[in-house]
Amino acid sequence: MKSEAIVVNTTQIEARSVGKKYGKFHALRDISLEIAEGEFLSLLGPSGSGKTTFLTLLGGYEDTTSGHLFLEGQDMTGWTANQRGFGMVFQGYALFPHLTVAENIAFPLKVQKRSKAQIAERVAQMVEMVGLAGHENKKPKALSGGQQQRVALARALAYEPKVLLLDEPFSALDKNLRGQMQEELRRLHRELGTTFVFVTHDQEEALALSSRIAIFNHGELQQVGTPDEVYERPANRFTAEFLGDINILTLDGPAGIAGTPIQLPGNASGLGHLAVRPEHMRLAAEGDANQLPVRLRDKVYLGSKSRLLLETRGGEELMLYLDNGAGLVAPQTGAEIRVAWDVQDSFAV
Amino acid sequence: MRAYLFLICPVLLFLGGSYLLPFLGIMQLSFTDPEPGLGQYSHVLTDPLTLSVIWRTLRICVIVTAVSVAAAYVITLLWVRGRPLVRSLTELCIMIPFWISVLSRAFGWMSMLSNRGLLNSWLKDLGLIETSLQMTRNEFAVIIGMSHYLIPFAVFPLATAMRNVDERVLTAADGMGASRLRIFWQVFLPMTASGVIGATLLVFVFSVGFFVTPALLGGGQSVLIAELIYLWIFQIPQWGMAAAMSVILMLAVGGILVLLMRRYGEMAK
Amino acid sequence: MTRLHPGRIATLLTALVALFLLMPLIAVVPVSFTSRRYLSLPDGKYSLRHYQALWEDPEWLGSFLTSLQVGAIASLLAVALAAAFCIGIWMLRPRFSGLMTGFVLLPMVAPPVVSSLTLYFFLKKLTEWNSLIAYDSLGGVILAHMVMIVPYAVVVVMVSLSQLDRRMDLAAQSMGASVPTRVFGVILPNIRFGLLGAFFLCFLLSWDEIGVTLFVTSVETITLPRRMWMGLRDNVDPSIAALSVLLILVVTVLVVLRAAILMRREKQAR
Ligand SMILES: Nc1ncnc2c1ncn2[C@@H]1O[C@H](COP(=O)(O)OP(=O)(O)OP(=O)(O)O)[C@@H](O)[C@H]1O
Ligand SMILES: [Mg+2]
Numbered sequence: 001m002k003s004e005a006i007v008v009n010t011t012q013i014e015a016r017s018v019g020k021k022y023g024k025f026h027a028l029r030d031i032s033l034e035i036a037e038g039e040f041l042s043l044l045g046p047s048g049s050g051k052t053t054f055l056t057l058l059g060g061y062e063d064t065t066s067g068h069l070f071l072e073g074q075d076m077t078g079w080t081a082n083q084r085g086f087g088m089v090f091q092g093y094a095l096f097p098h099l100t101v102a103e104n105i106a107f108p109l110k111v112q113k114r115s116k117a118q119i120a121e122r123v124a125q126m127v128e129m130v131g132l133a134g135h136e137n138k139k140p141k142a143l144s145g146g147q148q149q150r151v152a153l154a155r156a157l158a159y160e161p162k163v164l165l166l167d168e169p170f171s172a173l174d175k176n177l178r179g180q181m182q183e184e185l186r187r188l189h190r191e192l193g194t195t196f197v198f199v200t201h202d203q204e205e206a207l208a209l210s211s212r213i214a215i216f217n218h219g220e221l222q223q224v225g226t227p228d229e230v231y232e233r234p235a236n237r238f239t240a241e242f243l244g245d246i247n248i249l250t251l252d253g254p255a256g257i258a259g260t261p262i263q264l265p266g267n268a269s270g271l272g273h274l275a276v277r278p279e280h281m282r283l284a285a286e287g288d289a290n291q292l293p294v295r296l297r298d299k300v301y302l303g304s305k306s307r308l309l310l311e312t313r314g315g316e317e318l319m320l321y322l323d324n325g326a327g328l329v330a331p332q333t334g335a336e337i338r339v340a341w342d343v344q345d346s347f348a349v
Numbered sequence: 350m351r352a353y354l355f356l357i358c359p360v361l362l363f364l365g366g367s368y369l370l371p372f373l374g375i376m377q378l379s380f381t382d383p384e385p386g387l388g389q390y391s392h393v394l395t396d397p398l399t400l401s402v403i404w405r406t407l408r409i410c411v412i413v414t415a416v417s418v419a420a421a422y423v424i425t426l427l428w429v430r431g432r433p434l435v436r437s438l439t440e441l442c443i444m445i446p447f448w449i450s451v452l453s454r455a456f457g458w459m460s461m462l463s464n465r466g467l468l469n470s471w472l473k474d475l476g477l478i479e480t481s482l483q484m485t486r487n488e489f490a491v492i493i494g495m496s497h498y499l500i501p502f503a504v505f506p507l508a509t510a511m512r513n514v515d516e517r518v519l520t521a522a523d524g525m526g527a528s529r530l531r532i533f534w535q536v537f538l539p540m541t542a543s544g545v546i547g548a549t550l551l552v553f554v555f556s557v558g559f560f561v562t563p564a565l566l567g568g569g570q571s572v573l574i575a576e577l578i579y580l581w582i583f584q585i586p587q588w589g590m591a592a593a594m595s596v597i598l599m600l601a602v603g604g605i606l607v608l609l610m611r612r613y614g615e616m617a618k
Numbered sequence: 619m620t621r622l623h624p625g626r627i628a629t630l631l632t633a634l635v636a637l638f639l640l641m642p643l644i645a646v647v648p649v650s651f652t653s654r655r656y657l658s659l660p661d662g663k664y665s666l667r668h669y670q671a672l673w674e675d676p677e678w679l680g681s682f683l684t685s686l687q688v689g690a691i692a693s694l695l696a697v698a699l700a701a702a703f704c705i706g707i708w709m710l711r712p713r714f715s716g717l718m719t720g721f722v723l724l725p726m727v728a729p730p731v732v733s734s735l736t737l738y739f740f741l742k743k744l745t746e747w748n749s750l751i752a753y754d755s756l757g758g759v760i761l762a763h764m765v766m767i768v769p770y771a772v773v774v775v776m777v778s779l780s781q782l783d784r785r786m787d788l789a790a791q792s793m794g795a796s797v798p799t800r801v802f803g804v805i806l807p808n809i810r811f812g813l814l815g816a817f818f819l820c821f822l823l824s825w826d827e828i829g830v831t832l833f834v835t836s837v838e839t840i841t842l843p844r845r846m847w848m849g850l851r852d853n854v855d856p857s858i859a860a861l862s863v864l865l866i867l868v869v870t871v872l873v874v875l876r877a878a879i880l881m882r883r884e885k886q887a888r
Contacts, residue, residue, distance in 0.1 A: 061788055081791050088792040094785035098807040107803070108793030159793065352797040356706030360699040360722055360768060368725055368733075368765050371740035375732075378739075420638065423631040426624050435629070437877060442636040444877075446643065448869045450826045452846045453862035457642025459850070460649040460859065465658045467645045500639060519622050529625055558729020560829050565850055575731035582735065582833075595732045602729050 012037040012195055013058065013163065018067035020053055020219075027053045028219045031067070035163075040189050040196045042206035045216030046242070051199045052091075054216070055165050058197060060084045087161035087194075091168045093152040095140040101151050102127065102136040108159040126154040130184070146177045150184075157188070163195045171201065182209055203243055207231065215239050232277075237349040240275050247281065247318045248349065249274045249292075257312065262290045263343040271348040278307075280345035281320040283331075288340035294318060296335045310339065372599075375592045382589035389593035399577070399594075406573045409492060409563075410556040416496040417552050418545060421503035428504070429511040447501035455565040458494045459485060486568030494562040499555055503548040510544020543612070550609045554602050574598060643866050650859035657854040668860040678845065678857070685825055685842040687756065692763040693771075693820035697813055699764075700771035705805055708779045709787060709797075719772070726769035734833035737762045741834050754838045762834045763827055767820040774819060778812025779805075 013035040020028040028050045035041050043051040056062045058069065060081035068077045076084055096104050102123050109119045127133055130150040140148055149169060156164055169185075170178045186209055189196055200206050206213050207227040215222040215230060215238075222242075223235040234240035241248070249257050251272055256262060264274070284291045294310040297317075304325065310318040320339060331337050379389055393399050428439040446454065461467050462484035469481040484490060514537065522532045560575035567573070572580070574594060581591035624632075652658050653665035672678050703722060707715045725733050741753040741762065751757035782805070790804045806813070828843040835844055842861075849855035 059792060061791075081788075082794050085794060086792065088789065090785040090789055092783065092785060094783055094789040096786060096790075096804060096808075107790070107795075111794045111796075111799060155789075155793075353706060353710060353712065356702045356801075357710070357712070357718065360703040360772075361718065363699060364722060364725070364765065364768065367740055367761060368736060369721075371736045371743070372732075374739055374743075375736055420635045423628060424635045424639075426628055427632040430622070430624055431629075432623055437881065439632060439636065440877060441873060442639050444873045445866075445870050446639045448822070448873060449643065449866055450828075450843060450846075450862075452826075452828055452843050452850065452858075453646070453865055454642055456846070456850060456854075456858055456862055457644075457646045459854065460657065461642050461645035463657060463854075467648065467659065470659055497639065497642065500635070523622060529622075532622070554727075554729075558731045560731050560734070560832075561847075575729070578731050578735060579833075582738065591735060595729075595735050598729050599732050602727070606727055 010037050011035070012072060014070040015054075015058075016068045016070065018054075018057060018064050018069060020050075020057060020062065021065045026219050028057070031221045033214060033221060033224060035195060035197065038193045038195055040198065040209060040211045042210035042213045043197065043199045043216060044201075044203060044206045044213055044242075045222075047201070049216040050219040051216055052167055053219075055088075055167055055197065055199055058163075059086050059088050059165050084163075085161055086163040086165055087156035087159070089152050089156045089164065089166040089169045091171060093140075093148050093169075095148060095151055095155070097140055100137050100139055101132060101143070104140070104151055105155045105158050107155065112159060122158060126158050129157075129188070130154045145173055146181060149173065149181060153185075153188070157192065157194070160192075161194065163197065166196065166198045168199050168201060170205070178205075185209065207243075215242065217242070233347065234275070234349070237273065237275075240347075240349050245278050245319060247276050247278060247320075249276070249312065249316055249318070250314065251348075252314075257292055257314065259313065260292055262292065265343055265346050265348055273349045274346055275349045276341050276346045278319045278321055281318070281339050281341045283320075283322070284338035284340035290343060290346075291338045291340050293336065293338050296331050296333055296337055298333060310337075376596055378588055379592035379596050382592065389589040390597070393590060393593050393597065399590075402572055402574060402577050405488075405571060406557065409488060409495070409571075409573065410553055413492055413495045413499060413556050414549055414553045416492065417499040417503045418507075418548050420496065421500045421507055421548060422545065424500070425504050425507040425511060429508055443501050443504055446497070451498060451561050452565075454497060455494055455562050458490065458497065458566060462490055462493070485566060486570045488567070488571045490566035490568075491563045491571055491573075494566040495556055495559060498559075498562055499552045502555060503552050506547035506551060507541065507544045510541040510547070514540050546612060547609065550605055550612075554605050554609075557602060558598055646859045646862045646866070649856060650863045652856055652859075654856070657856060657859075668857045669864075671857045672860050672864075675857070677840075678842075678861070681840050681842045681845040684756070684839060688759050688763055688841060689821045689824040692760045692767060692824050693817050695760075696764045696768045696771045696820050697775075697816045700768055700775050700816065701806070701809075701813060704772060704775040704779055705801055707776075708782075709800065709805075719776075722772050723769045725765050726773075730829040733766060734830045737765060737830055738833040753834060754836045756839050758834055759831060759839050759841065762830050763824045766827060766830055767823045770823060771816040771820050774816035775809065775812055778809045778815070782808055 011034045015031050015033045018028060018031045019026065031054065043054060045051050053062070057064050060076075060079055060083070064077060068075055070076060071079075071084065096107065099107065105123045105126050106119050109122055114122070123136075127136055130153055132147060132150055132154070135143065135147065140151065143151065149172075152169070170181050173181060182205060185196075185198075198206075198209065210227055212224060212226055213230050214224045217238050223230055223239045225233070230239060231243050234243065237248070240246050251257060251264075251274055252259070257274065262274075292312065294312050296308060297311050298309040299322075300307045300309070301324075302321075304323070306322045306324055308320050308322055310320070312318065318339065380386065382389070424439055424443060427435055428443060429436075431439060459466070463469070464481040464483070464485075466484075468484065469478070472478045472482070518536060518540070519532060522536050527536070558575055559573070560579065563571070563573045564576045564579070567576070578591045578594050581587045581594070648659050649657060650668055651664040651666070652660040653663045653667065700722075703718075706712075707719065712718075738753070741751070741758045744758070745752040749755065751761055786808070787800055787804060790800050795803065826843060827841070828847060831841055831844050832847060835841070840848070846858050846861065849858045
């Protein structure tokens with residue numbers, strides 16, 4: 001398993017059966033999760049699934065209603081945000097509009113009563129690190145969205161918090177800037193070794209940046225694992241469908257789909273559906289073990305590849321990608337064809 | 350918790366000590382001065398003189414409220430919906446009187462309406478009258494002065510209601526061929542009814558406890574509740590009566606305010 | 619989209635209402651130039667004696683200074699109290715904050731005459747204990763005015779706080795800022811215009827305050843409105859006309875200026 005690399009690291013934060021209720025509403029239920037020192041953990045899930053809530057519980061901005069939180073083995077459940085001393089980058093940045101860039105970054109240092117010289121040095125260093133040299137004396141209003149984002153990052157990192165919490169920091173940026181900022185965040189994480197807990201809506205962002213991903217739905221933790229684990233080995237149907245595209249086929253009888261016998265993966269007992277990612281499906285060739293007859297409903301040309309929309313005899317929809325460079329001729333719409341996949345690429349849900 | 354003490358408590362202590370506590374003292378007086386019991390209340394509510402003051406206050410306040418809200422409706426209509434230049438002009442006509450001291454305004458009406466005032470001199474110049482008309486020191490002057498004071502206050506809730514009217518509804522009605530009069534009576538007025546109700550209650554509440562303008566323009570000839578309370582303290586000291594009347598006034602106004610808040614609470618939903 | 623504008627009838631009625639609103643302001647102008655000692659129109663003889671009286675009479679000047687002092691001190695204290703209260707509510711969101719706010723707004727909604735009686739009663743009682751904050755003293759008037767203007771300050775400060783981003787305060791908190799740092803370093807600098815606005819409103823209200831002042835002063839501490847009242851009550855003193863003309867002039871200039879500035883800004887925005 002790839003996650004072994006992380007297990008080596010020491011656990012820094014642990015949530016044990018943490019829950020949060022607003023009135024009668026369970027915003028979070030029974031969350032147990034370990035966060036290793038220096039890791040980059042993403043919290044991913046649909047809107048309202050409790051990501052922000054979990055982050056605010058970690059940071060100490062709200063009190064848990066059940067369960068415990070530990071920091072390096074110590075129970076920190078009742079600690080204030082102040083005592084925990086985690087950095088936080090808020091959605092919308094929350095910069096101080098009345099202070100300049102340099103003053104914003106200096107704020108936490110002043111709070112810590114560092115000497116003037118130390119503050120000046122550290123601010124210069126942070127400004128350099130996030131690439132804002134020359135903008136020190138501007139007010140936040142005079143900065144672009146991406147620059148404001150950098151100030152927020154620099155400010156949160158200036159006083160070297162043990163843990164940095166980030167709530168959808170890039171959601172207000174356009175796609176190009178987003179990619180650029182993601183690169184920067186990766187670099188910062190590598191250089192600093194600070195633990196990052198990162199909330200995002202964007203699964204590609206989560207897959208690209210994180211050492212591990214925690215998937216939330218309806219206030220419950222669905223799965224935690226490395227990006228390839230959660231993508232390739234989803235623990236349940238929600239995770240499978242939430243991340244990327246997937247083909248879900250109903251299993252009928254002991255080992256077949258719409259009357260066609262197929263090989264089942266090891267975990268199939270008791271589960272009624274088989275899941276295969278589109279990229280693992282192909283047009284069947286002679287000798288393929290798992291072959292399923294389908295009808296081609298539609299095909300969409302996408303440049304380097306084409307997307308084929310298929311229908312099984314049972315009426316279920318499938319999708320696969322055909323590489324346009326491979327010299328394969330796509331069949332005509334309406335044609336009866338066969339698709340195949342390797343059994344180790346499929347999993348039951 | 351220390352922050353709580355230092356931030357929130359000072360003003361609570363300040364008002365608790367210098368407003369709530371003395372008001373409780375007033376309440377106590379109303380039940381004890383000059384003699385314990387409900388005597389003061391029963392006197393206030395049965396004494397013919399006092400009752401006549403209460404009736405006059407109600408009558409004048411109803412008239413003033415009606416006049417103010419109607420006038421405010423008209424001027425707000427142009428302030429909110431007029432052409433830009435008209436809007437600016439009406440805004441000045443509303444804002445300048447609003448910010449001018451109530452005393453200057455009352456004095457202005459005295460200069461206008463008094464026996465040697467502007468209006469009488471105009472009427473004489475025009476040959477319409479021989480001797481001066483008595484237009485101050487009576488209810489007429491009080492109503493004029495109070496309405497003048499209260500119109501701007503009625504304007505603000507009305508303006509809010511009118512700004513909330515969806516332009517498209519009016520355009521739609523216009524497109525269906527409805528006449529302007531019909532659009533006003535059957536579409537615009539009902540849609541601003543909440544503002545009218547709010548303005549009415551607000552102006553009424555303000556007018557009931559009003560002191561300065563009636564005292565100056567009424568000239569002691571048409572005493573209202575507030576002036577009666579003043580007299581009960583500074584002219585013919587009757588603390589218990591003044592206190593009882595204040596408590597009644599407070600309850601009445603409180604009742605109207607609750608009504609107002611319900612109204613706006615419902616609208617918020 | 620064509621906008622439906624009010625028609626001729628509405629315009630005519632509005633003109634009448636506008637005339638009604640402006641009439642008393644215009645009526646004081648000729649009166650202020652009368653050469654007589656009582657309220658009258660200047661029979662062809664115009665005189666500036668009443669303006670001169672304002673200037674030369676030490677009583678008017680004294681009242682002017684009293685009003686200035688009362689207004690400045692009461693507004694400063696009221697805004698400080700209100701700001702502390704609003705910031706406390708905003709930061710801590712305590713239970714019963716609605717109730718507490720309602721209580722603080724009470725003097726604004728209660729009938730003025732009831733507030734006047736209450737404050738008169740209170741200051742009379744205080745007079746038995748001290749002479750600094752007492753009936754008919756400067757301290758007493760300041761206290762009474764503070765009670766009446768604190769609610770307005772609270773409303774203005776609340777509005778400007780409601781436009782503040784709460785996450786900014788959370789961010790400060792996350793960086794370990796103490797309550798004083800959050801208040802003085804983050805919140806106050808960001809509501810400074812609200813505070814300034816609250817101060818101006820409070821000053822204006824105190825400057826004009828007459829209802830309560832009538833009850834809590836007599837012969838020692840006479841604010842400008844109080845002196846005007848005295849001049850209006852007994853036999854009407856045309857100096858008040860002169861003073862009113864000056865006040866009306868100041869207000870008109872300020873309101874017109876404000877309107878002009880707003881219009882220019884609107885034009886620039888387009
Ligand atoms: N202060 C609150 N009071 C009541 N309910 C709340 C409160 N804060 C959050 N909730 C509820 O808790 C649930 C989880 O909210 P949360 O903000 O954690 O979602 P999220 O995963 O961050 O969503 P998004 O991606 O939209 O930001 C939501 O249903 C929300 O309505
Ligand atoms: Mg969120």
